[in-house]
Amino acid sequence: MSGPSLALLTDLYQLTMAYGYWRLGRAEDEAVFHLFFRRAPFRGGYAVAGGLEPALEYLQALRFDAGDREYLATLTGSDGRPLFDAGFLEYLGGLRFTCDLDGVPEGTAMFAHEPLLRVRGPILQCQLVETPLLNLLNFSTLIATKAARVCGAAGGAPVLEFGLRRGQGVDGALAAARAAYLGGCAATSNVLAGKRFGVPVRGTHAHSWVMSFDDERTAFAAYAEALPNNCVFLVDTYDTLQGVRHAIEVGERLRAAGHTLAGVRLDSGDLAALSQGARRLLDAAGFPDAAIVASNDLDEHEITALRQAGAQISVWGVGTRLVTAYDQPALGGVYKLAAVRRDATQPWQYRIKLSEAPIKVSNPGIQQVRRYSGPDGGFVGDVLYETQLGLGAAAHRIDAPAETYAPQGAGEDLLVPLLRGGAAVYTPPPLAAAREHARAQLARLSPGVRDLQAPERYPVGLDERLQALKDAVTAEARRR
Numbered sequence: 001m002s003g004p005s006l007a008l009l010t011d012l013y014q015l016t017m018a019y020g021y022w023r024l025g026r027a028e029d030e031a032v033f034h035l036f037f038r039r040a041p042f043r044g045g046y047a048v049a050g051g052l053e054p055a056l057e058y059l060q061a062l063r064f065d066a067g068d069r070e071y072l073a074t075l076t077g078s079d080g081r082p083l084f085d086a087g088f089l090e091y092l093g094g095l096r097f098t099c100d101l102d103g104v105p106e107g108t109a110m111f112a113h114e115p116l117l118r119v120r121g122p123i124l125q126c127q128l129v130e131t132p133l134l135n136l137l138n139f140s141t142l143i144a145t146k147a148a149r150v151c152g153a154a155g156g157a158p159v160l161e162f163g164l165r166r167g168q169g170v171d172g173a174l175a176a177a178r179a180a181y182l183g184g185c186a187a188t189s190n191v192l193a194g195k196r197f198g199v200p201v202r203g204t205h206a207h208s209w210v211m212s213f214d215d216e217r218t219a220f221a222a223y224a225e226a227l228p229n230n231c232v233f234l235v236d237t238y239d240t241l242q243g244v245r246h247a248i249e250v251g252e253r254l255r256a257a258g259h260t261l262a263g264v265r266l267d268s269g270d271l272a273a274l275s276q277g278a279r280r281l282l283d284a285a286g287f288p289d290a291a292i293v294a295s296n297d298l299d300e301h302e303i304t305a306l307r308q309a310g311a312q313i314s315v316w317g318v319g320t321r322l323v324t325a326y327d328q329p330a331l332g333g334v335y336k337l338a339a340v341r342r343d344a345t346q347p348w349q350y351r352i353k354l355s356e357a358p359i360k361v362s363n364p365g366i367q368q369v370r371r372y373s374g375p376d377g378g379f380v381g382d383v384l385y386e387t388q389l390g391l392g393a394a395a396h397r398i399d400a401p402a403e404t405y406a407p408q409g410a411g412e413d414l415l416v417p418l419l420r421g422g423a424a425v426y427t428p429p430p431l432a433a434a435r436e437h438a439r440a441q442l443a444r445l446s447p448g449v450r451d452l453q454a455p456e457r458y459p460v461g462l463d464e465r466l467q468a469l470k471d472a473v474t475a476e477a478r479r480r
Contacts, residue, residue, distance in 0.1 A: 032126075033335055042145065044149060048110070051136040053431075099120060103115075114414070143176045204234070220249075232291065233246075244277070248282065265292075299321035373412075389465040397461045
């Protein structure tokens with residue numbers, strides 16, 4: 001869909017700033033940027049980091065091909081003259097990404113203000129990749145987090161991603177299928193996602209199959225004849241419980257022929273009551289292992305309510321509200337400059353973005369995140385620290401700076417080296433392994449942090465040395 005080059009997948013102002021750096025002789029100045037989010041999505045207590053592998057693929061393939069440069073040559077300024085001169089376009093033709101990149105592996109549980117990525121290198125390059133990195137990580141992190149919430153609500157029962165027809169375009173639907181699997185979904189209906197990413201695919205038939213026959217019983221029998229190893233019958237085309245009875249009739253024939261009635265699917269009505277009725281019928285007919293699959297605008301809140309109502313649903317099909325992140329359509333991740341210097345012989349000049357809204361004030365310095373675990377392996381708190389300054393003895397909570405705490409337990413740094421000078425020093429694990437990493441990460445969060453309604457505040461603090469640096473840089477910035 002995108003063609004051979006994605007170099008122009010950016011906002012124009014990234015290119016105008018890059019041009020400005022080039023014209024002023026600052027293209028090779030060294031800079032450090034961090035990508036992070038300010039609030040956990042869905043009013044929740046955490047996010048699941050996603051999108052790293054596609055981001056690495058993008059950066060390593062970054063090229064401005066002849067067609068890109070020809071297009072840029074057509075852009076004009078307010079005076080009608082070319083926006084970019086020929087020398088800059090020639091420069092772009094030879095550009096390759098040579099920055100250092102550090103980041104958290106996909107599936108890592110993350111919290112507000114913690115860097116998911118740190119980009120360090122020539123300022124022109126760091127600037128150019130801001131928009132595509134935000135595009136790739138924001139959406140995938142959002143959907144992976146939504147999937148984790150949905151799967152948590154399902155209590156261990158499989159969740160199937162059914163959102164292709166409602167996805168935000170082709171690329172959005174593919175990215176959502178990948179991220180949903182990362183976040184815990186068991187499979188997708190999206191066959192192209194299955195091919196590209198190795199995600200298991202699931203699906204049987206729609207209402208139109210049933211409606212194309214004279215009656216439901218005949219439709220089920222015909223499907224069983226064609227695909228006896230894939231029989232989950234959609235039973236709500238006419239009368240749901242009567243549909244279950246028809247499925248049972250065909251299931252008995254399948255069993256006699258050495259096959260299995262895999263289950264029935266409910267797609268409308270009172271899913272709690274209908275699933276209870278379907279379970280009674282299936283069990284009485286000797287099909288206790290037949291699954292009851294439910295769909296119909298489900299999300300973590302609907303699933304929670306249905307389970308509390310005693311629904312007998314063993315597989316959940318979640319579509320629109322998952323792949324569109326229905327209740328929060330954007331993560332709101334940002335990418336902020338934290339340090340600059342002319343070259344490696346010069347000291348770093350730390351930078352901060354100020355705002356009247358405290359949540360929008362950025363953190364200066366070259367940042368790392370240290371995560372601490374208790375004796376049982378559970379996560380107990382994180383500390384952002386400045387790598388040049390190291391760790392102090394205490395940290396100030398980001399959400400309540402007057403509160404300090406001394407981190408306890410074993411600690412590990414979350415950002416790992418990914419690229420050095422643009423060359424890979426990290427091999428992304430298979431998606432299934434990243435999915436297992438996400439599952440293990442969430443299991444180490446307290447139930448209170450994972451709560452859907454009123455999550456506990458997970459402790460995240462600024463190391464006391466970073467806090468002092470922030471105070472000093474803030475005071476200096478306010479004098480400008």
